[in-house]
Amino acid sequence: MILHPPLPVADDLSQAFWEGVNERRLLVQRCAACRRFQFPPDASCASCSSTELSFEEVSGRGAVFSFTETVSGARHPYFQSISPYLVGLVQLEEQEGLIFASNFPGSEYADLEIGAPVDVEFQEIAEGAVIPQFRLRTVRLAER
Amino acid sequence: MSMTKRHSAAFAGFGQSRVFRGPEAPLGDLAVEASLAAIKDAGLDLSQIDGVVCTPDAPFSRGDSADGAEFVSASYMVKALGVDPRWTADVPGTIANSTLAAIRAVESGACNYALLFRALHNPGSGTYGHTEETKSGEIQMSGTDAHFAVEQFRASYGLYPPADGAALPWSQYQAKYNSGSREQMAALVMQARKNGLAYEGSYWAQYKPVDLTIGDYLGARMVSRPVCIFDCDIPVQGAGAFIITTAERARDLAQPPAYVHGIADGVPARRSVTVDEALEEQLAHNRDIGRRLWADAGCGPGDVSIANLYDGFSIMTIFWMEGLGLCGEGEAFDFIQAGRISPTGQLPINPSGGNLGSGRLHGINHLMDGMLQVAGRSGKRQVKGADLAVVAVGMGWAAGAFVLGKDPL
Known part of the structure; x- marks a missing residue:
């Protein structure tokens, strides 16, 4: 029996986040339109609904x-x-x-x-x- | 205010099944038992039931579970009773959501007599989720834990709803308002047990009919600080059912009805803090529901004589008190002291015990008590002058609130 915490399973939206974490970098989604950050990652901006999102190190x-x-x-x-x-x-x-x-x-x-x-x-x-x-x-x- | 009547529905019958700690009786049987009792209570014949609605969701993932064993659907009930309804629905969430649907269905004319039921399964293992060992020797969770995308950001930390979902906002509340100690919370939890012991359908009344002392509460096993075991409702297996019909039809049935004065629901809105476990989110959403409820009911928090507020965890009642404006922000822990929420107090809360005092039937107790109190049918639990009740069930998107009155609109 191998005891460790449940392992995170990345999905399409979170893949970049987990890749960053594996490189010891904290990458968070940021909206190009309103400049707000959001986490967890989503398909659109939770503030202005824009879909122009990219990951930025915080x-x-x-x-x-x-x-x-x-x-x-x-x-x-x-x-x-x-x-x-x-x-x-x-x-x-x-x-x-x-x-x-x-x-x-x-x-x-x-x-x-x-x-x-x-x-x-x-x-x-x-x-x-x-x-x-x-x-x-x-x-x-x-x-x- | 508009003179148009907003509501024309009423609660006309109630039934509850036997309640067990675990799966001692098949869940389908219990759901049928409760439904037949509700139909009988209203004085209806099976042939008059033309709507069947429920919330079949188990409090855990359905997975490969079976209708009639781990959950009960509307279609199970249709077949079990042999009825031929015009309208049926399985509504996700809690019984709040299916109650809202039943009210809207009779008000729209989709059916005349809706049978509304909810059956709660307890696997008896002590936890709804369970672990499995894979071929490679890995331990994996199934049940509630792997089923939402958000779990990838929580499960690795051992951050598990729902207990942590109560503990975390409670810890925020303590820091923000310098209030909310366990000593203060004891007043609410002890009162819930006392009220539940007066309700014959309560798990505690049937199996462990003893008051909860301050020593029991303060010395209790901690779950997630500051939440102790008595801040959590006890999981049980059982079912409850209601008859919802129009106010006009309800007047001709066997029992005095409880009239629907106002209803409210809604998914949490877009906000700057959107974490489910955040105090800000939980209070804001309850306030949104409160705002809609009072607007719909045409009255305010000062007008109700009793409150049935969801208490799957004790802190949820605090959040409903403040969200609905029954007391001021940051004041709920002071309000619950000195007998103010007892059946003879300023604002009786959960006079039939709620979940904490009667077991985890997910809001059945709250709706039952609100309905029977305003109809004057609560027997030894009857609160004097209880002619307008507010009932709030669930949390987040699975929540709804109701104002029920003795008099028709």
Whole structure:
């Protein structure tokens, strides 16, 4: 039995995003017409309906948007095996609503606070499978 | 205000099946049991049922599941009852969505007597999703987890709706309003259990008829902080059914009807924050439904005497209270204290227990209570002066809200 998190499966819209992540780059869809970013990727702009979208690298800097500690009730055996674990959302500094999931590696529940700054890093969750993670900036500094 | 009557529908009958923790009785049988009870309650004959509508969606992926076992469709019911309806529909979402369809169907003349039912399956394994080991030894999820494109951005983090979908906006709420502690939430969850114990159809009343103490709640197993096990409704297997007809026809049936005063639904609008788990999204969508509901009903949140607000997770009731304007923004946790939401309080909420106090029948309890209260049929649970009820069921696109009244429009 191989225990790792469920692996992301790219679709036509998200392929460029996951290719970027595999190269350790955070690429986000941006609208050529209204210049807004959006995530997850979509076929048209969620702000102005334009279909002129392209992927652009973003800073990877953001802030904790919300968080929880899943103590019990995880459904996947991998997450059952590591419970309790942190999970939540971060919002990138580029734009309101640009929101990603994260496990806040290196942090404890008590460390987390909504609005606390985070930075992107990339985690290989299984051979060849990489996902973006976001680490508290204070944790990053403390570890240096 | 326009003098044109917006609504001409009424709730004329209700029935609920036996309720079990797991699949102790076939789901199809339970759906039929509830439907026959509702038809009998209204004083109708099977031959008069000319509309059949339901929400067959299980709370998990249907996959290879079977009609009558894991879910029950309108066509299953048509065959099981041997009726010959002019109108049938399987409406996705929750019972809110099929209730809206039933009201619109009788108001449009598509049918005269709509049988509306909802059957909820509980596999009994403790979770709706399940895991499978593949030939290569990989563990994969099936069930709810792999079925939406958005899961590619969540599942790898162990971010699983629905519990995290309650925990995350609750954590935002706590930070934004400096309110919403577990000690505060206890008031709502304990009241729900107390109310549910007074309802004979409640899972808790039938199988575990004990009050929930503050110690039970604060000491409970955590699921996703701050959500504990008692903030989650208990999955059960059972069914409920309603008869929806026109107000005119309802007057001649066996029971006093509950008249439809207003309805509202709608998919979440385009917004700058569109993540389902965001507090902003959940509150904004509930506000949109509230705005439509009060406009349609021609009354406001200050006019209703009771509220039945969806509580699959306790925090959802808070979001409905604020979204519908039953209290101010950031004030719901203060409002639920001091008995204000008890059956004798300022605004009784979920007087039959809701999901938390009666089990996961997905809004059947809320519609039943709103309907029976305004019709004066709630027996020992009857709230004095309950002549106008607001009922809100579900969340997101699978939500709907209703104003039901004792008097016809």
